[in-house]
Amino acid sequence: MYNRLMPAPKNGGFRMDGYWVWCGSAVKGEDGRFHLFASRWPKTLPMHPGWLVRSEIVRAVSDRPEGPYEFQEVVLPARRAEYWDGRSTHNPHIVKFGDRYLLYYMGSTHPLPDPVPGDGYGLSDPRCIVARANKRIGLAVSSSVFGPWKRLDAPILNTRPGKFDSFLTSNPAPCVHDDGSVLLIYKARRYEGNTLGGMTIGAAAADHYEGPYRVVSEGPIFPPERFHLEDPFVWKTENGYELIAKDMDGNLCGEKYGGIHACSPDGRDWRLCPEPRAYSRTIRWDDGTVQTLGNMERPFLLFQDGRPTHLFAAVSDGKTGFSDADHTWNIVIPIADEA
Secondary structure (H helix, E strand, O other): OHHHEOOEOOOOOEOOOOEEEEEEEEEEOOOOOEEEEEEEEEOOOOHHHHHHHHOEEEEEEEOOOOOOOEEEEEEEOOOOOOOOOOOEEEEEEEEEEOOEEEEEEEEEOOOOOOOOOOOOOOOOOHHHHHHHHOOEEEEEEEOOOOOOOEEOOOOOEOOOOOOOOOOEEEEEEEEEOOOOOEEEEEEEEOEEOOEEOOOEEEEEEEOOOOOOEEEOOOOOOOOOOOOOEEEEEEEEEOOEEEEEEEEOOOOOOOOOOOEEEEEEOOOOOOEEEEEEEEEOOEEEEOOOOEEEOOEEEEEEEEEEOOEEEEEEEEEEOOOOOHHHOOOEEEEEEEEOOOO
């Protein structure tokens, strides 16, 4: 896939003044236009971990897959703290199935006051600690890309005490089959004492997209001592499944925070593809310039007529990641046809 990535439109994608923009998942709507579902939260909070307490999922629209996308509405706003997703919605992944739009996402809540500018909100803040431990995967369904969206009042994938996903579930990567059944790849962490362990990737399945979902792997589907991955995206092929994900250390694709490409016959037993590099943080723009971005995360492939035509990703202009970034946005990279 890496060798098929074309120059990215420098003025494409989606960004918003005054907001951190992250994630990015697109679908062609019933109006024939392209609708991007992304996350945003105000720049009055730090990029990380501001998303844990103030992220909301929004919809933007464009006549072309590359964009630029124009903000339209908040799709999943905050709701009361007693809801499992009452304080933050994040990680959107949109799927069109028949006459339904399925919006998978991560939600979280906490019972504490919202952070305000200047109060030193960070990873050690009680709001962050509680919100992180409450991260769960959910689903909203609509018969129109314009909504209204029916949110399920409980997560579709909860945590399991004593298992590799005992602390949180997040980063949903669904593959919805023609019969409505689902393979769901997701990120998990477990409790290690009173705090969280390292990132792992699990697999769940459901006979119908509304559930129930059941975890189908006794442990992580990638051995965590070798595969330090985040942000999976999975799709069905003639031979099983393929997946791209963020390589946290760079020891799989050769670049820290670059992308890996993996294959599986059944969605449980995964191996690196013969060409394991999926994408790079070094981008060729359509004006001829080249830029190495601080981040390139949450990869999403737009499929049209059965083939991937565009790679969407969340990016930053930081030098060391998002910790020193001034701006974050969604980028769109066209993918050339296979030779």
